[in-house]
Amino acid sequence: MPWSNQSGGPWGQKGGSDKGDKTPWGSGGNGGNNGGGGNNNQPPNLEELIRQSQDKLKNIFGGSGGGRNGGTPAKPSLGGKGALFIVLAAVVVWLLTGIYTVRPTEMGVNMIFGRYTGSTGEGLNYNLPYPIGQVIKQDVTTQRRTEIGLGNRDQRNTLGESLMLTGDENIVDVSFFVIWQVDSANVDKYTFTLADPAETVKVVAESAMREVIGRSNIQSIITTTDQSATAQKVQDTIQQALDSYGAGILVRAVQVSAAVPPAQVREAFMDVNAAQQDAVRAQNDAERDASQIVPKARGEAAEIIQKAEGYKAQMVAEGTGQAVYFKDLYAAYATAPDIIRQRIFLETMENVLKDSNKVILDQKAQGAGVLPLLPLAQPDARK
Incomplete structure (x- = not known):
């Protein structure tokens, strides 16, 4: 110990009444009364508290030393129970x-x-x-994003990660990103299989995109309507490759940011793409017009067919009736030819002259020979 029980600690001798024996609060302690401060206005005697704590530790560890009245305390010696207690306490703390x-x-x-x-x-x-x-x-819930070909343009051209060869031997500049996360069902594979999962996903994604681009022509790649199908093929290829590695990674989505021809031929390809879009737009307009005109034309055709069938039925009925009429007329003519001939003449002239203006001239009359117009065949106003 740095001081003995008789030394009174670093602030002087314990319990003395000498004015030179002072506590940290400026006066000597009165340990004979209560082991505390010298009077009611002073704080407790810390030396006494420390001394009592030392005595308790000695009792626990089985040590012995000098008492209060003098003597230097002996070094404490650990007993078997004390050492076992310390070891058990350390083990419990370690297990916790x-x-x-x-x-x-x-x-x-x-x-x-x-x-x-x-x-x-x-x-x-x-x-x-x-x-x-x-x-x-x-x-296992955060979705991570790995980008391919989306960095600085000079760096992209240096690395060449975005320049890919198509199936029709053209070069296309493709930029895309992959959304992925840890497979909660195979978190152990993710932990122990891959040293750098993000880099592995990037390498596999670039390889998968090159494989899909290599089986496609450039027109289907740069056309925006076909890029979603390309992205789905790439996603399936990436997932199959990672599963074969036992990576414990789920690929959630692949999104193509840009797929354009190289700068040297970009304008020509853009013109071709614009022409294709115009062709699609014209085809859509034609299909819209056809959806409106064709039903109308079909309705008009059905109406014409119905009118023709009605006219046909009318003509057949009239022809049948006239045939019956002529048969009856012929039978009557056979019995009285003169009468029937005269009747036919009169009926014919009636049909010819009923809608024309008529002027009757009498050749035997003297003068102009014009007779007044007779109101023949005037319709009855009451009808």
């Missing part, structure tokens, strides 16, 4: 450090001596602490 918390967005990967033993979900969990056990927490 194995309690850990997993957030709702995470999963814990437990290891014992570096060997995978299982995964844990959200909440309080336990694993043997370091150095025997270890827990790696992985975020």
Whole structure:
């Protein structure tokens, strides 16, 4: 100990009444009364509290030393019970450090001596602490983004990661990104299989895009209407490759940001693309007009057909009636030819002259020979 029980600590001798024996508060202690301060206005005697604590520790560890009245305390010696108590306390504290918390967005990967033993979900969990056990927490809900060909343009041209060869031997500049996350069902594979998951996804995505571009022609790649199909093919290819590696990664989406020809021939390709879009627009307009005109024309055709069928039925009925009429007329003519001939003449002249203006001249009359117009065949106004 830095001071003895008789020394009174660093501030002087204990319990003395000498004015030179002072506590940190400026006056001597009166340890004979209550072991505390010299009077009611002073704080407790810290020396006495320290001394009492030392005595208790000595009792626990089995040590012995000098009392208050003098003598230098002997070095404490640890007994068997005290050492066992310290060891057990240290083991309990060490075991308690194995309690850990997993957030709702995470999963814990437990290891014992570096060997995978299982995964844990959200909440309080336990694993043997370091150095025997270890827990790696992985975020399984955050969606990560890996970009290919979206960096600085000079850097892109240097790396060449965005320039790809198409199936018809053209070069296209493709920029895209991949959205992926950790597969919660295979979090152990994600933890132990890949050293750099983001770089692995980037390399696999670039390889998959080159494979799909190499099987397609440039027109289908640079046309915006076909880029979604290209992105879906790339996503399927990336997922198959990562599954074969046992990467424990789920590919959520692949989005093509741009697919354009190289700068040297870009204007010509843009003209071709614009012409194709105009052709699609004209085709859509034609289909819209056809959807309006064709039903109308079909309705008019059906109306004409119905009128023709009605006219046909009318003509057939009239022809049938006239045939019956002529048969009856012929039978009557056979019995009285003169009468029937005269009747036919009169009926014919009636049909010819009924709608024309008529002027009757009498050749035997003297003078002009014009007779007044007779109102023949005038319709009855009452009808």
